[in-house]
Amino acid sequence: MSTPVDPNSEKRHQTEPVIDESPPIIALSARRLARRRRGEALRRFARDYARNRAGIFGLASLLTIGLLALTAPLFIDQAHLTITGAPGESYQPPSWQYPLGTDNFGRSVLDLVIWGARVSLTVGLLATFVSVTLGTLVGVTAGHFGSSGGLGGRIVSTVLMRITDWFLVLPTLVLAVALAAVLPRGTGTIIIAIGLTVWPPTARLVRAQTLAVEARPYVERARALGGGHAHVMGWHVLPNVMPVVLAQTTLLVATSIIAESTLAFLGMGDPTTISWGGILEAARTAGAISAGIWWYMIPPGLAIAVVALSFTLCGRAVESVINPRLRGQS
Template sequence: MNTPTGPATAGPSADGTPPVPTLSASALARRRRREALVGFAREYARNRAGLLGLGLLLTIGVLAVTAPLFIDQTHLTITGAPGASHEPPSWRFPLGTDNFGRSILDLVIWGARVSLTVGLLATFVSVTLGTLVGVTAGHFGSSGGVGGRIVSTVLMRVTDWFLVLPTLVLAVALAAVLPRGTGTIIIAIGLTVWPPTARLVRAQTLAVEARPFVERARALGGGHAHVMGWHVLPNVMPVVLAQTTLLVATSIIAESTLAFLGMGDPTTISWGGILEAARTAGAISAGIWWYIVPPGLAIAVVALSFTLCGRAVESVINPRLRGQS
């Protein structure tokens, strides 16, 4: 016998009006998610600082992605430099040239590709690790019995150990031990900036674990993986999203610092690498400001933009902060 697959309908009302179709559980869930996204976008659009940060990031991102379309890669090499050494800003070179005659503007735009990529990937590693540790520690700390509390305690003591270590010193040590390259920078940053995310997610997990729907899930036989994956993780994701936007700025600054210290890949162009090359070429003592200011300003603008976006997301998630943004 065939069973109906369309939306269910309620029975006719007492006054004879036609029945009103009712949505299935999956359709209702999709509608609620869509309404939540629309509401999030509407609240975010009210934050002018967040819109400014988002606009700056979109502009820089578009320039970085489309850079190969209007920048000749041969002009980025030492042998194919189009200008003379240390030319000041002019119509031909709006930001001047470096000690090899390469356009600083081209270097800054091309360097955005590496700096943004490293910042985003390092943030992904950090947020993933911090979320995993935070959710696990919070869940087993509240409902795992004696063994679970031991697991939670061990995880948080490891987190505290990483938290008290100087982040830059630890990242430099990892970058010095591992082979030089972009992947090493990503790993070094990702493994050093995750503790604040872990502690924040753990606190949010403890709050979610105390809610009635989690207790009902346990009473119905839900295991640890089910509770963490289907009930805890979706409810801590807004906090994780806000933390992610804030960590990207930290990761980009860390990448620039490591590259400035000579820990980056010398074959790639990044903002920190440009600053390191300017220091090596003696641009600071020679007063060649156009070699130093543009990459430093790019780092500051991107870090500020991500911070503005993160604060805007945080104000949307936490209604108590909306009046302060």
Template sequence: MNTAAAPPSAAPPSPRALARRRRREALRSFAREYSRRRAGMVGLVGLLLLVVLALCAPLLVDPADLTVTRAPGAAFEPPSARFPLGTDDYGRSILDLIIWGSRVSLTVGFLATAVSVALGTLVGMTAGHFGASGGTAGRLLSSVLMRLTDWFLVLPTLVLAVALAAVLPRGTGTIILAIGLTVWPATARLVRAQTLAVEARPYVERARALGGGHLHVMAWHVLPNVMPVVLAQTTLLVATSIIAESTLAFLGVGDPTTISWGGILESARNAGAISSGIWWYMVPPGLAIALVALAFTLCGRALEAVLDPRLRERR
């Protein structure tokens, strides 16, 4: 009779290891589901190419060729082998201007979106949480925050952004602040609705019963559940922010010391390119704005479909 002891069983994985495994599985599942969205993949590839182009702009374009005193060509040259997209009224290559301008347009788009999303998430989550479980004082705070959100929501966004950009000192930081402070209300209302849905779930009530305070509930239970909505909203707002920056630059309230796609369009308008039929000065920057907005929109819709189970079932 074999009396040898059986080998000891392996120790169960720690909670931290289980959490890491679940996160890896969730990321793999997300990647598989996103890769099935052809439109989202097209938008993602386009955005990656655009980001690489913006990062490599100093290697592709000589900044000296972008100055009006050292232009490499003659004014208003049509597209040719030397200048694939023609030149502007100073003789600068339109292609070089678009490549260099992508840096400013993308930077403003990302940073303005970060300001808007951060502000909208903070306001929406605070209003939703204290409106659901903050008592009389909490409901008053929620009401004040949402009335403030409604006030910003009914204001004309473009007019408010132009007013802020005109009052504050000119610069890229002013444009970022002006856009970020005008497009956050939609995010706030979306996050508030999602927060109210999360606050009604049993595990949140259990956390409160066990002594979890407002900060604990918001940071560990509400925020992780509203992040998918925030992520999808972020990709959509980047496109809105880039278009807003281009609009402000076209209206002449942008930063005159930097080159952006909207600034190129504004220069084309001032140079009379529209009445003169110089299409290569207007069409390329307009197409660049439209294509990057389309790419971000495709990614945002794909993320929304992947992260929302109801939309995933309709696929």
């Protein structure tokens, strides 16, 4: 016997909704995917950096010194840092009360060194920011227009690099002293003087990296699709040169701190501001060198050396992580 066929079954199958039991596909937006990739890159960078023992030592030293500098107002009385408010006697040797002794005014040398870290680190970081910003701007502009700007772009690139070469051959210290002598004395003058004299190496390094990035296919594709100079430099070139800029920044901070100490030692800084170079200049003026007051001279000099070495170790570690050829070297 044949089974009767319901004439409405075909219509019912056509009107009933079809339920898809396959697993849903999660479509990631481009912005979310970019955030995920940046997060993975940062985690990979931190993991590779943690393998560099020298870099970890430098980072730990910088964090310790930075923490002391930030919290200095909590345990140091600013009145004791003045000439008239010093609680101790002049030139007291190191003791339990004064671990690093006192200066010619009776101030604690340990308090002076800790407080001086605030100015020295601030000047070093701000001067490095000025230098890196100027060097990156000049390097990216010269590299981009030199490779894809036509005749006018090549002229702009040549002029920028000749200016860079002119600053590069000038003695950095002499130029910084000249600028500090012409401008009004103060911490801002020291920052400007250092920032305007140590940027040429950054400019040449960024220009070389920019030329390498400009030759990549995706930059040529963006240019062929109508991307202008600002679009190519801002969205394609600059993000790819930032790792090199980061490594150069960590190396330049040490140079800036040493330059600040040198200018302050030469008397170009603000005499009312306590910095490591200012402490050394005050010790030289007071005759501590000839009198053998070693506790007045050695601590600020060691502080400068430790901070410069720590920034250099961090910079080398960052460079070894970024550069595949140096990876694995510690």
